[in-house]
Amino acid sequence: MFRVEDIPYIPRPAKPTPRDRPLSRAEVKRLLLAAKNVPHLYIALLLMLGTAGRATAILELTWDRVDFHKWTIDLRVKSSGPKKGRATVPMNPGLRRALLEWKETSDTNAVVTFNGSPIKSIKTAFNTAINNANLDNVRQHDLRHTAAVWMLEGDSSIQRISQYLGHSSLDQTFKVYARYQPGFLKAEANSWLLRGLCGCAGLRSVHDHTRCCVVG
Structure with missing residues (x-):
């Protein structure tokens, strides 16, 4: 007798990546x-x-x-x-x-x-x-x-x-x-700089700024 539980699971294939080819x-x-x-x-x-x-x-x-x-x-x-x-x-x-x-x-x-x-x-x-x-x-x-x-x-x-x-x-x-869009996610990309403006002004080296603004 046919039973639903006997049907093997077949995973649905992933959707292909949308084509993205605008011309210059x-x-x-x-x-x-x-x-x-x-x-x-x-x-x-x-x-x-x-x-x-x-x-x-x-x-x-x-x-x-x-x-x-x-x-x-x-x-x-x-x-x-x-x-x-x-x-x-x-x-x-x-x-x-x-x-x-x-x-x-x-x-x-x-x-x-x-x-x-x-x-x-x-x-x-x-x-x-x-x-x-x-x-x-x-x-x-x-x-x-x-x-x-x-x-x-x-x-x-x-x-x-x-x-x-x-x-x-x-x-x-x-x-x-x-x-x-020209400004898409620009604010998000730059938002970490706000911490630098507030708390890293006295730091001199790139290493120090990186630790302060990125690592926290």
Whole structure:
């Protein structure tokens, strides 16, 4: 007779370490330069960086959701379909200008097209550009991560970035991006100096300061 206690214990595997590969500004410049002669990839990369949108959301974007008058891009799907991590975000001047120029060559409602038709993947073109730019270990989703990290480095708040990314909760954003804030844990790192200011002023050597402020 089958008994529950006879089932061997199988431990749950540990969660993998979250991927962390933001690109530097120099790397992004090399990537865009490598994609310059592949128009559909180039505009897709600009959108991924400028909106922090996932590749799927960018490839599903249609011109009726690009509002040049309000300077906004709506990555959300109006009817049925995926809505994960999608928001309405503003366009910066450079992205708006690039989209206006790109729209002049388009005769379909899809924004990212190849030979006049919508596409479902930029994987091949993306990987080729990555190789040509001599970049290592870069995936499409890293551009979304890069955009968020750059916003934080520019002193944007976690709350605003969470909305920009379309996250369902602030906790989700904080867990991934809090450490990229310029002042993150700075006060904690410097707090031991307070004891030095109060009780170590008369000590002369580095050894004495270390004993006073760190060892206690």
